[in-house]
Amino acid sequence: MAKRTLIVAQDLKEDLKKALLSAVPDWEVYIGKDRSSWEDRLHQAEIIAGWQKSMEEPCLKEPSQLKWIQSWSAGVDSYPLDLLESKHIALTSANGVHAYSISETIFAMMLGLTRKINTYVKQQLERKWAHGGLKLEIHEKTIGIIGVGAIGKETAKIAKAFGMKVIGVRHSGKPEEYVDQMVKSEQLNTILPQCDYVVSTVPLTKETYQLFTKEQFDAMKSSAFFINIGRGETVKEADLIQALQEGAIAGAGLDVFETEPLESESPLWSLDNVIITPHSAGSTERYNDRVIKDIFLPNLQHYLKGEALLINLVDYHKGY
Template identity: 40%
Template sequence: MNILTTIRLKEDQIEVLLSRYSHINIHTCRSLMDVSIEQLQITEVLISYSTGITEDLLSKMPNLKWIQLFSSGVDALPLSTIANRNITVTNARGAHKVPMAEFAFGLMLQEAKQLITLHEQQQRNEWNSKIHFEELEGKTVCLLGTGAIGQEIAARCKVFGMKTVGINRSGKQAEHFDRIYRFDAEELPLNEADYMILIAPLTRETENWLGIAKLNQLKQEAVLLNLGRGDLVVEQDLIYALEEKHFKRAYLDVFHVEPLPQDSSLWKLDNCVITPHVSAISKRYNDRCTAIFIDNVSRYMTGESLINEVDLEAGY
């Protein structure tokens, strides 16, 4: 089996694979653009991120059977082409859940305990204890997306005594949530949210999901966190709502265009905190992804169902 990877696997991880399956050949490249036609033609399994996997590339890979992504989102992939060729796609769902849940909680704790304000006071040699602090206990968090990451955030919310409301595609109950609503429900509990967290994948149902009508339902004290995809939000509507102080603050880690253009109005808003798409970063991330892949190789060899197989029609 010929495996092509743009991810540099560790030597011990490669040894694990080769010790179990002597007929595996692993070819590592920095970029898919650098791979020879001959190598592309014999590749059966591709390990990569979703960017760079184009229709043109796939047309040069007639023997490709399985794509293992070291990322979760598949919105950048040519899904119809992949589906037509019966190529299996698996992703890294779950590998992000711990760092992203911790990041979300870091932002909520900063908001409640005003850590930035305290540090700014320190820079001014200012001793001021008259700061408005909040508690997370008893607050309501509403999550758009109830998958692995959403459930990990909700589990931590429960430890802090928070109420959890989820919004997903099916409306089916998920662990650690008090209530669940469908994406397209006529009435959503957005006006209950103290913290609104966007963590859903980008699909036809979720693209531009949060526009001005839903933003206007948030209460004035609400805080928005977008750690999912920039296109979950109508960005101009978000800018308007922030400028008009329709809700308290937004913490944004993802954007329509990345890097965020220098002329974006978001940079100048005092009620908007920008982070450069870093919520999933962890030194342990690649190890978690590789563990998923190694498990899947065993399943692939024996014809079992693979872990984290993507529903190509649903888009996640």
């Protein structure tokens, strides 16, 4: 009888390799980014962690043993969800591994814009000593967190350290610790005028595509800052640029964009009230540890017992 096969298409530290090998001692296990070590084993892989688009042909369009994919990213909008569902292949995301790193980036952007750190960095490069018009504080302001998942919850927790009022928006409207007021998605426009900071952490789905357009930016305070670390296509970028140029909102911190890499001719690059990072908000030294130890290994124990996957199982109908 052929051995069951696990492929992890990522480079891992020795302790993580040992943990995986000990979890499935009777399996064939292939670990590493080097395709040559596992490429000819794709058709027999029962589990793949670290899915790549090039795997689609041998695993989904040809006969294969694939039963479960562990995504190395939190977002799964690039996956062929309909095809995976039709083949009854389970998909689990890396949702939650970014909670610390992305919430830190959110506050780095909020504080950078509020305390004009971006202005002072530019002045430093010019050896220019100037006040820069600094006057705003983040304390006791109102933050609207659009999409209160793992990242949103950590952001709300940190916001409380600044004495902020936290308004959350989530599909279910279910209350959450550290969130003073929770509303459902369809109530988004009603809370925007209250917010000094609007932080979008939502995944890209049919419902969230261009969730933020001119209508939403017009509803915000002219003194408000917009932070997007979710997905670029949840924002109509031309409308955001117009809002920033015309002063409809005060500024923006952006880690994600409609087109990535952000095109060199984009006006966003030259706007003084914008902080840009290259879809790097989730980067952390502990990324692989969290995917393996907090998500994959616990799920693997259930899988080996024939039980349901309990952590980050993607709902194909919701798209996340």
